[in-house]
Structures are given as C-alpha cells and as structure tokens.
Amino acid sequence: MKLLLKLAWRNIWRNKRRSILTLTAITFATLSAVAMRGVQIGTYNVNIKNAVEMFSGYIQIQRDGYQKNPSLNKAFRITDEIRNALNTTPRIKSYTTRIHAQGLISFKDNSQGAAIFGIDPQTEKEVTHLLDRIDEGSFFNSAGSKEIVIGAKLLGNLNAEIGDTVVILSQGFDGALGNQKFIISGTAKFGSPEFDAMGVFMGIESANDLLSMYGNIHALVINLNSLDEIETVRNNLNEKISDRKLAVLSWGEVMPDLKQSIEFDNISGVFFLLILIVIVAFGILNTVLMSVTERFNEFGVTLSIGMPQLKLVYLVLMEIIFITIIGIVLGDIIGGIINYYIVQNPIELGSELGWIYEEYGFLPQIQSTMERSIFINTSITVFVISVLSSIYPLVKVYRLEPLKGIRYT
Amino acid sequence: MEIIRTEKLEKIYQDNGVPVKALDDVDLTINTGDYVVIAGPSGSGKTTLLNLIGALDKPTSGKIFFESEDISKKTKKELSEIRLNKLGFIFQAYNLIPVLTAIENIEFSMMLLGVPEKERTERALAIMDELEIKELADKRPNEMSGGQQQRVAVARAIVNNPTIVLADEPTANLDSKTGSNLLDLMEQMNKEKNITFVFSSHDKQVIERAKRLIILKDGRIE
Ligand SMILES: Nc1ncnc2c1ncn2[C@@H]1O[C@H](COP(=O)(O)OP(=O)(O)OP(=O)(O)O)[C@@H](O)[C@H]1O
Ligand SMILES: [Mg+2]
Numbered sequence: 001m002k003l004l005l006k007l008a009w010r011n012i013w014r015n016k017r018r019s020i021l022t023l024t025a026i027t028f029a030t031l032s033a034v035a036m037r038g039v040q041i042g043t044y045n046v047n048i049k050n051a052v053e054m055f056s057g058y059i060q061i062q063r064d065g066y067q068k069n070p071s072l073n074k075a076f077r078i079t080d081e082i083r084n085a086l087n088t089t090p091r092i093k094s095y096t097t098r099i100h101a102q103g104l105i106s107f108k109d110n111s112q113g114a115a116i117f118g119i120d121p122q123t124e125k126e127v128t129h130l131l132d133r134i135d136e137g138s139f140f141n142s143a144g145s146k147e148i149v150i151g152a153k154l155l156g157n158l159n160a161e162i163g164d165t166v167v168i169l170s171q172g173f174d175g176a177l178g179n180q181k182f183i184i185s186g187t188a189k190f191g192s193p194e195f196d197a198m199g200v201f202m203g204i205e206s207a208n209d210l211l212s213m214y215g216n217i218h219a220l221v222i223n224l225n226s227l228d229e230i231e232t233v234r235n236n237l238n239e240k241i242s243d244r245k246l247a248v249l250s251w252g253e254v255m256p257d258l259k260q261s262i263e264f265d266n267i268s269g270v271f272f273l274l275i276l277i278v279i280v281a282f283g284i285l286n287t288v289l290m291s292v293t294e295r296f297n298e299f300g301v302t303l304s305i306g307m308p309q310l311k312l313v314y315l316v317l318m319e320i321i322f323i324t325i326i327g328i329v330l331g332d333i334i335g336g337i338i339n340y341y342i343v344q345n346p347i348e349l350g351s352e353l354g355w356i357y358e359e360y361g362f363l364p365q366i367q368s369t370m371e372r373s374i375f376i377n378t379s380i381t382v383f384v385i386s387v388l389s390s391i392y393p394l395v396k397v398y399r400l401e402p403l404k405g406i407r408y409t
Numbered sequence: 410m411e412i413i414r415t416e417k418l419e420k421i422y423q424d425n426g427v428p429v430k431a432l433d434d435v436d437l438t439i440n441t442g443d444y445v446v447i448a449g450p451s452g453s454g455k456t457t458l459l460n461l462i463g464a465l466d467k468p469t470s471g472k473i474f475f476e477s478e479d480i481s482k483k484t485k486k487e488l489s490e491i492r493l494n495k496l497g498f499i500f501q502a503y504n505l506i507p508v509l510t511a512i513e514n515i516e517f518s519m520m521l522l523g524v525p526e527k528e529r530t531e532r533a534l535a536i537m538d539e540l541e542i543k544e545l546a547d548k549r550p551n552e553m554s555g556g557q558q559q560r561v562a563v564a565r566a567i568v569n570n571p572t573i574v575l576a577d578e579p580t581a582n583l584d585s586k587t588g589s590n591l592l593d594l595m596e597q598m599n600k601e602k603n604i605t606f607v608f609s610s611h612d613k614q615v616i617e618r619a620k621r622l623i624i625l626k627d628g629r630i631e
C-alpha cells in the first residue's frame with residue numbers, strides 16, 4: 001500500500017507543469033469560493049445584526065398571527081411563566097416590551113397617519129439602538145412620560161416644531177376612541193420612509209393608557225449576543241412557554257422583506273460560484289484525461305504483469321485526490337487569510353456607492369466572516385466536483401486492455 | 410512436466426473490417442525447463458502467439474491449456490490473476506515504471522501479490538545481487554542504459570518465481586554485446602533455477618542460442 005502511495009505521489013510530480021496547473025485551478029476555485037462566500041455572508045451578517053439591533057431585536061414573542069395580520073386586540077399579557085422563561089433561558093441578554101397601534105396625529109389643522117410605538121426607554125436601550133436614532137431634541141426617559149418622539153419627516157408634514165403640543169387619536173383595545181395630548185420632545189431619523197413619515201414613539205405606560213390596553217402588549221423584543229444563538233434560544237423558549245397562542249419569531253419572520261432580499265442575493269452568489277466551479281471541473285477533466293492517455297503504454301505494461309484493473313484506477317484516483325486536497329488546503333488557507341484581513345479591516349464604501357446601499361437599507365460596509373461552515377462547504381464541494389470530473393478518465397483506465405496499452409510501444 | 414499446450418490455435422484480427430489471419434492451426438507444447446525461441450519474419454505471428462500463451466489475449470478458436478487448465482474462455486480478471494501469479498513478462502521497451510527506482514520496480518510485482526514490505530525488500534535485494542545489478546537499486550529507469558533496464562526487467566519477471574517467463578524481442582533495442590549479456594543472464598537463470606523461458610525474436614544471436622526453435626511463417630509452425 002505504501003508503495004502505491006509513493007507511486008501516486010511521484011506520478012503527480014512527473015509532469016510538474018500540468019500538476020501545478022491543476023493545483024492552481026483547484027486552489028483558485030477554493031479560495032475564490034471561500035472569499036466570495038465570506039464577503040457575502042459576512043456582509044449579510046453585519047446588515048442583519050444592524051437591522052436587528054436597530055429595532056426588531058433578534059427574537060420577538062407575539063400573539064400567533066399578529067405578524068401576518070396585525071391588529072390591536074392580538075395582544076398578550078406577560079405571565080409569570082413567560083417572565084420565568086425569559087429569566088432562565090441562557091444567552092438572553094435583555095428584553096423589552098412594546099405596544100403597536102395605528103392612529104392619527106394632529107397639530108392645528110394638520111392631521112397625519114401615525115404608527116404608534118409604546119416603548120419603555122429604560123429597557124429599550126438595553127435591547128436596541130432605537131434611542132440613538134434621535135435627530136433633534138431628546139428622548140423621553142420614562143415609560144409614563146407625556147412626551148413623544150416623532151419621525152423627522154412627520155414633524156415637517158405637521159408643520160410643527162419641537163416643544164409643540166399635539167393630539168393623538170386612536171381606537172382603543174375596548175373599541176372606544178381615545179385621544180390625548182402629548183408634547184413633541186424630539187425627532188428621530190431612520191432612513192426608512194415608514195418610520196420617518198409616520199413613526200410616533202411614546203412611553204409604554206402612556207400608550208397603555210391611550211389605548212386602554214390594561215397591561216397587554218404586542219411584542220416582547222429579545223436581545224442576544226449573536227445571530228447563531230437564535231435557534232437554540234428560540235427552541236428553549238418554545239419548550240418553556242406553554243401558551244400555544246404565542247409565537248416565538250426570529251428576525252427573519254419579523255422582517256420577511258430583508259430576509260427575502262438576502263436569500264435572493266445569496267442564490268445569485270451561489271449560482272455564480274457554481275459556474276466558476278464547473279469551469280474548473282472541465283479543466284480538471286481535461287488535464288486528468290491527458291495525463292491518463294499519455295501513460296496508456298505504461299499502464300498496459302503494469303496490467304500485463306498482473307496489476308488488477310481496479311488497483312490501477314485506485315492509483316489514478318489517489319493522484320487526483322492528492323492534488324485536490326493540496327489545492328483545497330492551499331485555497332482554504334489563502335481564502336482564510338483574505339477573509340481574516342477583511343474581518344479586521346472592513347471595507348467602508350465611499351459616499352457615492354454608500355448612498356445607494358443606504359437607500360436600500362444596507363450598511364455601506366463590506367464585511368467578511370471566518371465562519372467554519374464556509375470552509376467546510378467549499379472544501380466538500382470542490383472535492384466532490386474534482387472527483388466527479390475525473391470519472392470519465394477513470395472509466396477509460398478501467399476499460400484499458402493491457403494489449404491496447406502495450407501496442408503504443 | 411507440461412506447462413502450456415495449445416490445440417488448433419487460431420487468431421483472426423479484424424483490420425478495419427478485413428479479417429487478418431495471424432495464427433493458423435498452431436499446436437505447441439512447452440515443458441518445464443524449456444528455453445524456447447519463436448522465430449520468423451515480421452508479421453508471422455510471433456507476438457500474437459506470445460500474447461495468447463501469456464493470457465493477454467483470447468484466441469478466435471482453439472484451446473490453450475495452462476497447467477492443464479483451459480484458459481481460452483476465462484474472464485479478464487481470471488487472466489489477470491494467472492499473469493500475476495504464474496507468469497513473468499519482459500517486453501521490448503517501456504518495461505519499467507518510470508517514477509520508481511529499480512528496486513521499487515522489482516518490489517512492485519511482489520506488492521501486487523501482497524508480499525509484506527520487509528520480505529519484499531529482502532527478496533528484491535537478493536535477486537539483484539544474483540543478477541549483479543545491486544548498484545542500480547536506487548536508480549530510476551531514465552538513469553539506466555537500455556541493457557540495465559532490461560536486466561531489471563528480468564529481475565522483476567522472475568522475482569515472483571513464475572512458472573514461465575515470456576519475452577517478446579527482449580534484445581531488439583539493445584546492441585549485440587549488451588544483448589548477448591542479457592541472454593547469458595537468462596540462460597544462467599534457466600540452467601541454475603530451471604526457469605522456463607519463451608522468447609520471440611528475429612535476432613540471430615537469440616536464435617543461435619535457442620535450445621528449442623519454433624519457426625513461424627504466415628501464422629503456421631513450419
Ligand atoms: N491488433 C491487430 N489488429 C489487426 N491486425 C493485427 C493486430 N495485431 C497483429 N496484427 C496482424 O497480425 C499479423 C501477425 O502480427 P504479429 O504482431 O503477431 O507479428 P510478429 O511476428 O510479432 O511481427 P514482428 O516481428 O513485426 O513483431 C500481422 O499481419 C499483423 O499485421
Ligand atoms: Mg512482434
């Protein structure tokens with residue numbers, strides 16, 4: 001067995017140029033796959049993290065069906081069981097509660113539609129960066145405050161100024177219309193028209209009052225350390241919360257649009273890589289076929305002296321596997337270095353490109369990742385493709401008749 | 410003792426649809442200890458006959474008995490096993506695996522038989538000693554002369570103690586002195602170890618030294 005390995009190894013270096021060419025192709029395929037996937041997934045991750053920490057949180061608990069079809073009365077109370085689940089589930093950093101409603105905001109003759117968010121500023125700031133979105137003025141700091149923060153555009157649309165008193169009108173939990181006066185303490189900017197032109201943030205206790213929620217809420221927003229903790233925490237919560245009317249949702253379910261656009265982009269990336277790898281596969285097919293055909297006379301002699309056909313196939317396969325593994329390892333190392341470098345030095349896009357990114361709600365930053373799955377998946381794919389593209393030459397070896405080989409002499 | 414016997418052996422090749430009769434009605438017996446030369450002009454069927462006896466090809470009709478067993482109907486795999494276990498081959502050229510050294514080439518055929526590594530090396534060294542080619546042990550084929558390569562090929566052919574060694578024009582690529590030395594060697598192996606040799610050749614030297622001469626003409630034994 002050792003002699004066969006030695007033979008395979010030396011055969012590789014017999015035609016150095018060709019082997020190095022094959023090796024380069026495999027290395028290149030691996031490293032570009034690793035680097036491209038790294039940038040793709042790394043950039044997705046920062047964007048998701050950004051979006052999640054901006055407002056949605058990693059996980060939300062809602063009434064089942066609220067996400068698809070929100071309505072004021074799909075609300076729930078935080079029971080002891082829920083509180084207990086939140087406090088005993090590891091990896092949960094913090095959580096906060098919210099009330100959501102639709103209403104009207106009026107200043108003098110002006111009325112505008114309002115998306116009302118009742119939040120608790122003290123816990124909210126432990127979960128999201130919502131409070132950092134303040135543009136002018138300041139955020140109220142208690143849940144029962146009579147101050148509100150509204151979208152920057154909304155302020156303009158109302159022709160109001162910070163410090164003005166507005167009236168907010170909304171239908172309450174019990175069906176009755178409620179209206180209350182609030183003072184605008186500041187404006188917030190998100191870059192999303194929905195929030196900037198409609199967002200109204202008030203203390204959760206004030207919202208509870210205005211909407212007669214009697215302590216019911218619409219969302220419990222949970223903060224974690226990283227995206228890959230989501231599944232575990234979610235399963236954990238699902239086990240601990242017996243109320244089947246509640247749903248534990250991940251960011252992807254809370255922001256389906258973001259998730260979809262990422263998935264779409266991801267598919268196009270994978271597709272591009274497949275094309276690259278198929279091209280490399282043809283290269284491998286070609287060089288292996290050449291190296292095999294060239295040695296038919298030699299193979300003929302070895303078959304004549306009684307080498308089993310399969311052992312010969314095995315020998316050639318080993319040569320291919322050697323080259324492939326070296327190529328993959330080199331590609332993983334170089335790709336890893338590239339990814340590591342980008343992780344340490346994310347590429348900030350210049351203002352022009354950056355603007356386009358922001359328009360679509362993405363961060364103007366290119367980031368990478370050292371996620372192990374990228375290396376593993378790439379290596380397996382390249383390996384399989386390399387072996388697959390050698391099948392045809394291997395079949396030729398398997399079918400070779402000793403005499404056919406010798407006759408080349 | 411009889412090793413090989415052929416009965417009414419016939420081989421017809423198809424050459425672009427045209428049948429070419431390469432062997433016709435060949436009856437031949439080879440016994441242990443024989444030192445046979447098959448001679449004849451080019452195209453007379455020497456290689457064809459050697460290939461059939463060497464289990465490298467199948468006859469169109471007729472029978473080949475190898476140690477009393479008919480091998481004309483055996484499968485590719487069975488023939489390969491017979492070659493590995495019972496036969497030694499020396500070809501005209503490209504005998505050795507280019508990336509292996511002389512000793513590794515000799516070990517290679519023992520490896521195929523599953524001889525353990527240590528024994529392999531010992532036996533290879535012993536046979537090289539006997540053939541006086543020990544100094545070639547670590548040389549690769551491209552570092553050896555044609556005669557040296559053929560001596561290593563002889564060592565590889567006989568190291569597994571085959572029942573019979575077949576050599577198709579082993580001296581064709583050698584000058585007459587080197588060829589003569591190679592023949593000395595094989596003759597010596599035949600005498601000392603009673604190894605059976607069958608050659609094909611149109612080299613005068615080889616034919617002169619034959620203990621038994623078989624002359625082929627147009628595929629028939631004369
Ligand atoms: N694979 C083949 N296909 C078609 N015809 C063949 C094939 N092999 C041999 N022949 C023909 O069979 C005949 C015998 O060939 P063979 O090679 O056995 O002769 P030979 O005596 O070994 O000749 P040489 O001294 O030139 O080596 C020749 O006419 C040759 O052309
Ligand atoms: Mg011939």
